[in-house]
Amino acid sequence: MTAPLIALSHLGFSWPGQPELLDIAEFHLNRGESLFLKGPSGSGKTTLLGLLGGVQKPARGSIRLLGTDLGTLSASARDRFRVDHTGYIFQQFNLLPFLSVRENVELPCRFSRLRAERARQRYGSVDRAAAALLAHLGLREELLERRADALSIGQQQRVAAARALIGQPELVIADEPTSALDTDSREAFLDLLFAECRDAGSSLLFVSHDQSLARLFDRSLSLAELNRAARPAEV
Numbered sequence: 388m389t390a391p392l393i394a395l396s397h398l399g400f401s402w403p404g405q406p407e408l409l410d411i412a413e414f415h416l417n418r419g420e421s422l423f424l425k426g427p428s429g430s431g432k433t434t435l436l437g438l439l440g441g442v443q444k445p446a447r448g449s450i451r452l453l454g455t456d457l458g459t460l461s462a463s464a465r466d467r468f469r470v471d472h473t474g475y476i477f478q479q480f481n482l483l484p485f486l487s488v489r490e491n492v493e494l495p496c497r498f499s500r501l502r503a504e505r506a507r508q509r510y511g512s513v514d515r516a517a518a519a520l521l522a523h524l525g526l527r528e529e530l531l532e533r534r535a536d537a538l539s540i541g542q543q544q545r546v547a548a549a550r551a552l553i554g555q556p557e558l559v560i561a562d563e564p565t566s567a568l569d570t571d572s573r574e575a576f577l578d579l580l581f582a583e584c585r586d587a588g589s590s591l592l593f594v595s596h597d598q599s600l601a602r603l604f605d606r607s608l609s610l611a612e613l614n615r616a617a618r619p620a621e622v
């Protein structure tokens with residue numbers, strides 16, 4: 388059996404001056420698995436994603452990604468490790484407005500040699516990788532050189548997904564990426580995202596309030612059930 392992609396053990400975390408927010412005995416995500424993580428507003432979902440990406444450090448316990456304990460890495464090594472192995476889709480997409488669509492998608496390959504190399508191996512060049520991913524996600528080719536802020540919300544979301552997927556990171560993290568879309572567009576976007584993650588062999592960790600999407604994933608989990616520090620109202 389292969390080791391899980393993420394293995395979290397006895398994690399504790401609190402923001403400065405605040406009571407303990409997360410107390411999680413065990414959590415794992417398998418290679419290639421898609422997981423739906425739900426929880427009410429303020430329950431710590433984004434904080435957990437930050438810990439899994441090595442943005443924050445746990446006060447206790449360990450988080451292993453690909454067998455590496457993130458807590459043993461320096462801040463700069465964690466940053467490198469994150470960009471090599473994790474793609475993010477944020478709720479507000481966080482595209483750089485003054486860059487073109489293509490430049491936004493290629494950004495992770497500027498910071499990660501590993502992802503640039505994988506993109507080249509698979510598609511011949513980083514440019515071609517960006518164009519292919521955008522085409523798979525349904526974005527018309529003539530939009531490639533447009534500024535990112537000239538796109539509709541649905542189009543920006545596809546650009547954000549292509550940016551997360553370029554260079555086949557082992558983990559794709561999506562934090563409420565569909566909240567700005569109507570129900571039909573949400574499911575259509577998710578179908579494309581699943582197909583691309585499958586193709587790249589990436590695991591998908593997807594956070595949302597929208598319980599109706601849970602049935603589309605391999606597994607669904609409630610943070611409140613996992614988290615022993617959850618307030619009773621959250622469970």
Ligand SMILES: Nc1ncnc2c1ncn2[C@@H]1O[C@H](COP(=O)(O)OP(=O)(O)OP(=O)(O)O)[C@@H](O)[C@H]1O
Nearest residue numbers: 402403405408426427428429430431432433434435
């Ligand atoms: N950078 C920060 N500094 C201090 N406190 C923070 C920070 N980020 C989050 N918190 C606090 O941690 C708690 C959990 O926030 P978090 O954003 O992780 O929840 P969430 O479940 O993702 O919420 P939402 O669904 O509304 O996005 C909140 O009480 C919040 O105020």
